[in-house]
Amino acid sequence: MRKFIDLHLVPGDTDLSESMLNEASRLGFTCVGLTQDTRDRDSHDKKPREDSLDIARRIDLRPRNPNELTSSLRRIRRRFEIVAVECRSKPVARQAARDHRVDILNFPTQIQSRRRVRFDRQEASLASGTNCAYEINLSDLLNKGAHVASRLLSMMTVEVENARRYDVPVVVSSGADEPLLMRGPRELAASMQLLGIGEEESLDMVSDVPWRMVERNRRKLEPGYVSPGVRRV
Amino acid sequence: MPVYRKRRRYLKFWIRGDEGFSVKEAADAIQRSVLSLYGVQGLSTIEPNLIDFDEDSQSGILRCNHDHLREMRASLAFITSIGESAAAIHVDKVSGTIRSLKKGGETA
Numbered sequence: 001m002r003k004f005i006d007l008h009l010v011p012g013d014t015d016l017s018e019s020m021l022n023e024a025s026r027l028g029f030t031c032v033g034l035t036q037d038t039r040d041r042d043s044h045d046k047k048p049r050e051d052s053l054d055i056a057r058r059i060d061l062r063p064r065n066p067n068e069l070t071s072s073l074r075r076i077r078r079r080f081e082i083v084a085v086e087c088r089s090k091p092v093a094r095q096a097a098r099d100h101r102v103d104i105l106n107f108p109t110q111i112q113s114r115r116r117v118r119f120d121r122q123e124a125s126l127a128s129g130t131n132c133a134y135e136i137n138l139s140d141l142l143n144k145g146a147h148v149a150s151r152l153l154s155m156m157t158v159e160v161e162n163a164r165r166y167d168v169p170v171v172v173s174s175g176a177d178e179p180l181l182m183r184g185p186r187e188l189a190a191s192m193q194l195l196g197i198g199e200e201e202s203l204d205m206v207s208d209v210p211w212r213m214v215e216r217n218r219r220k221l222e223p224g225y226v227s228p229g230v231r232r233v
Numbered sequence: 234m235p236v237y238r239k240r241r242r243y244l245k246f247w248i249r250g251d252e253g254f255s256v257k258e259a260a261d262a263i264q265r266s267v268l269s270l271y272g273v274q275g276l277s278t279i280e281p282n283l284i285d286f287d288e289d290s291q292s293g294i295l296r297c298n299h300d301h302l303r304e305m306r307a308s309l310a311f312i313t314s315i316g317e318s319a320a321a322i323h324v325d326k327v328s329g330t331i332r333s334l335k336k337g338g339e340t341a
Contacts, residue, residue, distance in 0.1 A: 023249075027323060142313050146269060180249060180321045183310045187324060190306035194270070199303060 002203065004185035005210040007033035007058065007082060007104070008137055008173035020179050025051040027184040031214060033058040033082050033173070056214045058082035060106070066095035073101045081217045084135065087117050097126035103213055104133050104171060107159075109140040111151050119159035121166070128166040133213060134159065136205075137175025138183055138191055157195045170197075171213070172205040240299035243284065243334045244327050246309065247292040250320030256286045256293075262315040263295065263322070267308040279304050284331065294331060302327065 006029050011017035017034060024032045031054035049055075059080045063069035069085065069092055077083060084104035087093035096102045105127060108114050119127075119134050127134065136156060141149050163170050172192055176182040183191075185206045192202035219225060224232040248254060254262075260283040267276050279301040286293030297305040309322045328334035 138310065142311065180313070180319050183321070184323050187306050187310035190303040191310050193303045193307055 002185075002207040003030040003211055004028055004207050005031040005033070005056075005214065006174050006176075006182070006185070006188070006206070007056070007171055007210045007213075008035065008084070008135065008175045009033065009182070010035045010060070010175065010177040012177060016178065020176065020182065021049070021053055021055070022051075023179045023182050025049075025053045027182060029185060030054060031056060031211070033210070033214075035060055036080070056081040058084060060084045060086055062086045062088065063092055064088070066091050069095050070099070073099060077101045078221060081214060081221065088113070090117055093117050093123055094126060097123050097132055098130060099132075100130045102130070102132050103217065104135045106135050106137070109137075109152065111148060111155075114152070114155055118155060119162055121162050124162040124166040124168050127163075127168045131169070133169040133171045133209065134163045135171045135173055136160075136192070136195070137173050138188055139175035139177070139181045141191075142181060153194055160195050160197065169209045169213070170205050171210050172202065173210075240329070241280075241296050242299050242302045242305070242327055242329065243331050244295045244297065244302075244305065244309075245292070245325040245334050246295055246322050247290070247325060248315065248320055248322050250291070250315060251318055253288060253291060254315045254320065255288060256283065258316045259283060259286050259293065259322075262312050262320070263309070266312045267305070270308050270311055271304060275304065279308070281305060281308070292325070294334065299329075 006024055009020050009032050011020050033056045035058045057080045059076055061072050063072055082103050083101060084106055085096040085102050086106045087096055096105055107118055141152060160170060172188050174182050174188060188206050189202040226232055248259065263281050263283060267279055267281050271279065278298060280298045282296040284294040284296050306324060309324060312322050314320055326334055
């Protein structure tokens with residue numbers, strides 16, 4: 001049986017995060033990536049939940065330049081299970097795709113900005129070397145007019161093609177900042193049909209692909225980890 | 234002589250929203266979402282049909298064409314409002330018959 005993961009929940013405050021976690025459990029997710037601030041002191045992960053929902057700590061970095069990105073990564077990498085970078089400029093996008101410490105690449109949702117910074121072939125080629133994933137947030141497509149949504153869909157279709165061409169993992173998340181924007185795992189997967197992605201592949205994008213990423217990073221964060229396959233005993 | 238019988242899928246769903254919605258509002262929202270994502274041709278092939286809706290529990294049963302279940306799910310995922318207020322529709326279970334759905338059909 002598949003374990004479904006919504007790797008991107010962005011609750012603004014603690015009350016909202018509790019209701020979003022309850023909703024995630026009700027929708028059938030086994031694990032969620034809860035976006036936290038660098039100042040947040042692990043409010044959720046220490047407490048065991050009754051519904052046994054697994055919570056992965058995630059941070060979304062929004063660096064203005066490559067130097068800011070590398071210094072942020074140095075500070076926070078060992079504190080979070082998932083590190084995502086919102087690529088606002090091309091130099092940041094290139095640096096993020098090159099860096100092994102980055103797990104997920106995000107791109108702007110505004111059409112004008114997306115034309116400048118997108119997941120093109122060069123970006124995909126760099127990301128394939130570092131096992132960095134390309135993320136699609138369904139919330140980027142919701143509540144948009146038909147014109148904007150259609151443009152975004154066509155851009156995302158090309159980006160998914162680039163990811164496939166270079167074997168870059170693709171992750172589908174809700175990107176929800178409120179419970180009403182959350183969707184069930186099979187609904188998230190079904191929406192990928194709009195980008196020309198098949199059923200099994202899209203189900204992997206909400207289950208196996210993000211799950212592998214979380215497990216890999218948890219192993220790295222364990223004490224005694226040296227490098228892949230090597231542990232200090 | 235063999236008779237062509239349409240295969241269907243039945244989806245048990247529930248609505249999450251700030252207020253309660255009527256049958257008509259729910260049916261309109263579903264139809265509008267299919268229409269905006271897949272157009273008139275999509276609407277004719279997906280064949281969404283609200284079979285049952287309980288206004289108290291805000292849950293119901295929706296029927297669609299067996300071959301277009303993914304399109305139906307995607308259309309439901311894209312619903313962000315019903316009438317004037319924000320809402321979301323979530324699928325609980327999917328089954329090939331209403332009877333097994335009511336008994337507790339499997340998630341498909």
